Amino acid sequence: MFITLDLESEEPIYTQLMHQIIEGIAKKELKPGEALPSVRSLAADLGINLHTVNKAYQQLKQEGFILIHRQKGVVINPDGVAKADETYWPQLAAKLRPLIAEAICREVSMNDFLQACQEIYSEFNPRSEPK
Amino acid sequence: MFITLDLESEEPIYTQLMHQIIEGIAKKELKPGEALPSVRSLAADLGINLHTVNKAYQQLKQEGFILIHRQKGVVINPDGVAKADETYWPQLAAKLRPLIAEAICREVSMNDFLQACQEIYSEFNPRSEPK
DNA sequence: TACCTGTTATACTATATATATAACAGGTAA
DNA sequence: TTACCTGTTATATATATAGTATAACAGGTA
Known part of the structure; x- marks a missing residue:
């Protein structure tokens, strides 16, 4: 690490x-x-x-x-991180909203924005783990 | 406003x-x-x-x-905001990465994350504008 | 006993945030 | 001209945050 x-x-x-x-x-x-x-x-x-x-x-x-x-x-944390609960989603939305508002101002399409997220998400999960 | x-x-x-x-x-x-x-x-x-x-x-x-x-x-700005250029995307990624990393730790699936983005995006574009 | 933890306390510096006042420079309207 | 509106600049102050520096404390281990 x-x-x-x-x-x-x-x-x-x-x-x-x-x-x-x-x-x-x-x-x-x-x-x-x-x-x-x-x-x-x-x-x-x-x-x-x-x-x-x-x-x-x-x-x-x-x-x-x-x-x-x-x-x-x-x-x-040996028990893993606490899963997303009802308090998590509003906090995430509050952080995403300014990013998405700016993206719209800059004429970024929804698909382009989602694709950017998808690519970053994939960086963390290069391949699904073999069980 | x-x-x-x-x-x-x-x-x-x-x-x-x-x-x-x-x-x-x-x-x-x-x-x-x-x-x-x-x-x-x-x-x-x-x-x-x-x-x-x-x-x-x-x-x-x-x-x-x-x-x-x-x-x-x-x-x-009467000319509209500058469109997303090659400097925009890395900056967006830098802001998204911590949010996505935490989401993964909290076992948020990619689809759930993308859907959250989609819902916020839709808040700003309630309906496509009539031309 | 010596050494490793995290923890607490104190002090200091630098920077960021926010406010308060005042003054300046250029344009507009009575 | 005068009065008033802009944004801008300059000082000063108060508060909070970020980061560092030292020191000491308390509990566990070798």
């Missing part, structure tokens, strides 16, 4: 970290129960402060992606 | 303003060449500072949604 940060980006470091870990879970590179580096070692590896890593971990914990055991360390 | 702000939201006021104006354009409630309120009057109507409105206007101008004439005022 490689993590690359863009320190010049407007996106805060801790959210970059969150996104990369979530993407790692989506790609199955990070599996349920798998251990993550300690806040200190990850911070050292990335050349950032341990509080920045901690902030990302805390938020991932609150959203159910990881579990934090005070003395054992951090692991990907 | 009604504008509603949530002053308690984590989303900055000026981005809320930008999004609502972009949505207004997408819904054709705001048409090319149409005038927008002056920074002072809109700020007064919304009960916010004129600099906050100005910041939203400046950014909308830079992204090509509106034109600002120093003494005439602000209008929706």
